[in-house]
Amino acid sequence: MIIVVKPNATTEEIDHIIKKIKDHGLQAHVSKGTERTIIGAIGDEAILQSVPLEAIPGVEKVLPILKPFKLASWEFRREPTIIDVGGQQIGGKKIVVMAGPCAVENKTLLIEIAKEVKSAGATFIRGGAFKPRTSPYAFQGLEEEGLKYLAEARDRVGLPIVTEVMDPRDIAMIAKYADVLQIGARNMQNFRLLKEVGLCKKPVLLKRGISATIKEWLMSAEYIMAGGNHDVILCERGIRTYETATRNTLDLSAVPVLKQMTHLPVIVDPSHAVGKWDLVAPMAKAAVAAGADGLIIEVHSNPEEALCDGEQSLKPRSFKLLMDELRLIAKAIGREI
Amino acid sequence: MIIVVKPNATTEEIDHIIKKIKDHGLQAHVSKGTERTIIGAIGDEAILQSVPLEAIPGVEKVLPILKPFKLASWEFRREPTIIDVGGQQIGGKKIVVMAGPCAVENKTLLIEIAKEVKSAGATFIRGGAFKPRTSPYAFQGLEEEGLKYLAEARDRVGLPIVTEVMDPRDIAMIAKYADVLQIGARNMQNFRLLKEVGLCKKPVLLKRGISATIKEWLMSAEYIMAGGNHDVILCERGIRTYETATRNTLDLSAVPVLKQMTHLPVIVDPSHAVGKWDLVAPMAKAAVAAGADGLIIEVHSNPEEALCDGEQSLKPRSFKLLMDELRLIAKAIGREI
């Protein structure tokens, strides 16, 4: 950690800063430049990360050198993490595709959609039984009933299922049915929830918060991993910007940035990012070209009757056409779908 | 609700849109302009708000007319909400000031700070016993022990206390000690938590999410109110922008905007917004001048040893000077502190 000292700092202030560093067991390395004195703190930077150095008189600014996460970093693990879920590998050469309705609405419809996406080549079924909705007056999900339908869909079509968990009290119950637990964007910093899925044995799909930096997102992954659960899948789903032409702005550069920073697999949700079904296909193709390990896409047989996010759902036919295109792109970059 | 039809929509598509509106019990009012046909849906717009109209073929865009919240609006309640907490009124002529440390660290320190802020004129004590921290390795709060210290501070100095709740499972326990329950920015859309504090009898201080629109924020207030708890205090605490000179960007225009949209009281947290103690005073003054009903400010006797947010904490002496200045501003706008 580098501490830049104010130009008018007194000798007493500088000595006090040095003492502070030494009190925490690090060494202080002072370097007087032509315009500023800087102090390097040498040793375990993590110790200093929770010390409010900028509150010390004479300190102008503090520049951290190391990243604040460990378990998620390449320093901790030098091989890419590959997560095996019911025979499907997430993070390997094959790109996974998770598809299904935003919300589980009823059994017949769910199983119909599950069959369609399976036959188009999807490798996971997605569907929400607990739905975080901006309005208290909107459909909130079928809860455990919905989970049962998901489990039945899995049994019928033979694909693992991904579903969202919103409350620590539901984890045990949801984990009985689900293959992958999803943490939604709004809960990316619901630290209690993160801690408790960290104690769970199921892989966790962690969506990026709507205005989370990549670093904060990795810190949330770190929360889960610190509990012992290292099977975390990161999911880029668009960030909030000033642009209103799309629901959110899909930050595809997060994919190669994450590949440099972490060994964890990275997937992309184009549906929530763009918010309109006719923009999903180009963004899904771009995500694969950018190096994503997978996609999660909303598919509904009858979007105009959907209880949630109908505007952004593909019909099974459009999804099938997209899968055909994605296969060609995957091949072009040396992967497969 | 206004539905704008695509220029090339067929008669069948238009008829289908009209049928859809009527199926939900509203009337459809068609108006053919020179370049577009638009359809007005007349009746209870709330019914249509959860229908994915943009998924219907032929629909170009949908323009809502009404605000999506009710209980929080002036239509629902024509008088400003004034919340009485232990004799202190929030939302009245007098501006409330909540002050104290970011986190409760130990009893002696807390009581010392409580006495200082009381003597300077604060009307509430703030302090966190459960702390949401970006890093799993940072101090997470004293939990129930901290609540006990807060309760003792209340008894000793005679000011009501405000403290954060992060998990629905803790509400009952925290409500035993606290006078006001705080929902932090990261939990503004933790809908389970909102629903359950909505069933509680304690006033709720609802911080704005770090990238929440004012509308989304009011929808979160609506969640709480829909449960029966109408004592919601909105707290602006800075939003995330591209500017890095401050921790967040304090959106003070939210204060008069909210005053036009809702009867709920609005307070401002300058400490989290700016992130640096020496910027807190000008922003606190500006907040009062903009019409805020209160402030929540971090104060710590020894910021450089603080376990949380030391950089942005005022020392008791600076807080006292600020209170003196605030009194003059409050008087200048016809209020008092």
Add this chain to the structure above:
Amino acid sequence: MIIVVKPNATTEEIDHIIKKIKDHGLQAHVSKGTERTIIGAIGDEAILQSVPLEAIPGVEKVLPILKPFKLASWEFRREPTIIDVGGQQIGGKKIVVMAGPCAVENKTLLIEIAKEVKSAGATFIRGGAFKPRTSPYAFQGLEEEGLKYLAEARDRVGLPIVTEVMDPRDIAMIAKYADVLQIGARNMQNFRLLKEVGLCKKPVLLKRGISATIKEWLMSAEYIMAGGNHDVILCERGIRTYETATRNTLDLSAVPVLKQMTHLPVIVDPSHAVGKWDLVAPMAKAAVAAGADGLIIEVHSNPEEALCDGEQSLKPRSFKLLMDELRLIAKAIGREI
């Protein structure tokens, strides 16, 4: 245009609004709903776009129905615009690649780079002779000398050149040398400059402003087109967001959004968007997969000595490898490079 009337508006206010609409030659269509009265203005909406309707007492909000641009819209032109520049077609099946150094530094280096990018398959040479720099103390470009080198590079390698114009006074001179005039992000709303390149016969590459909405960007294209120059190429180059891991956030969803809104060709600049050379390749591939008509990429033989943007420049060898990958992606989506 739809005018939503305030719930408490008086009859006089409503009559006044109607009169205002009629005074501008449009018809007013009043519709009384259960909670709001709305007034539709039927006729040429463009006339009302510059009337401050929201300043009229009783008006709650104004909802425009039509897009504010005309010449750039599909309504004006039903075929995609294809621009022919020295035999290269921009906007056709073939994806164009513009490559070269950020700034023209000297003749030898420029010609060396031009040869390299040509042999790798680039179809245009890019290079700045006039450089907009954040600091007045940074290298500002070789000016006309640089243009001469560009012209010589064109003659030597046989590729058309793209270069930036920053000042209306330079247009005539730059147009003598350049094949395509570039308007940089910082000048996207330099309306004087837009008007004057609109009077010019050379195609214009219009970069998106760093925080321009897609609509504002198209309005800037409209400025150029309104002058008579319809050969405008839109270039997405990243927008400003809160994320600091990349220089800007590449908004690739702008590509399909623009394809729905305009007939103009759309290219992508991954170099300025990400700001780091090792993130350029994945974003270039993603841009092609998303449907871009071209790319503009910074290439430098010796980035660490570059006078501008060395961090984000590819070496010729990396550029060549990227071109090989891009060819496969282009083929996978039915196009070619």
Add this chain to the structure above:
Amino acid sequence: MIIVVKPNATTEEIDHIIKKIKDHGLQAHVSKGTERTIIGAIGDEAILQSVPLEAIPGVEKVLPILKPFKLASWEFRREPTIIDVGGQQIGGKKIVVMAGPCAVENKTLLIEIAKEVKSAGATFIRGGAFKPRTSPYAFQGLEEEGLKYLAEARDRVGLPIVTEVMDPRDIAMIAKYADVLQIGARNMQNFRLLKEVGLCKKPVLLKRGISATIKEWLMSAEYIMAGGNHDVILCERGIRTYETATRNTLDLSAVPVLKQMTHLPVIVDPSHAVGKWDLVAPMAKAAVAAGADGLIIEVHSNPEEALCDGEQSLKPRSFKLLMDELRLIAKAIGREI
């Protein structure tokens, strides 16, 4: 400047980085930590600011120590800059208020408004003769005719005038009439324009770009000052964020941040920030409380007929009431209006 070396950098790479620093005449100070090697470059950091150090193999990141501007900093000038314009001091104890219509529309109206704002206590007249408009089809200003009316208004009411310059070619002509030259938000990085007003003898009011950081804004001030014109007034006018309830988000914390970074005076434009007349007053009051040296406010006798920005213009009566309130706030913070 601090250079952080990649964990796996070779000795050759480190030596090469050191050589690079020395080649530019600075000293390299190597410090090997437990996890990273860092290299401090000691000497004139400005030299290295234009070297693409991040393009050098082995460099992980570069952390600048010093601010990139000089003339605008407190290091260059230790007293606040006070600019005298026709007897009005900008940056002194007295808060200046610039008021008038968005655009000059005709002589009679301008003089009427000028008289009204003068009698309410304004100290400058504002009015645009050259208008930057998003749409090429909107009113673009009266140009020189408008300047003549402004000059006449000055003569009639005895207040200096502020007006915008958009094109370097107009500077000489506008400077004949205007007392202060305004650079609009869209031209904050029109570097040619900045350079040329830097050669001019008139004070320059420099608006913040709609998504400019405070640092970039000060770099633009530096452009003007580097030309010899040190009379720069900074004007905060709202930044672009995701929030749509206001036209822009007024960043009032920029006021105290700038006061720490620069000796230049800082004023605030609440009208463009909020975009709605009924939000202007609270934000004007907040700006004064936050420490602004002045305000620039749009006033129009008949906003609903205004050719530009009618929605955000105060009527003279509201402006007068606001001035009365502002006087009380100014007094409360020890200043005057």
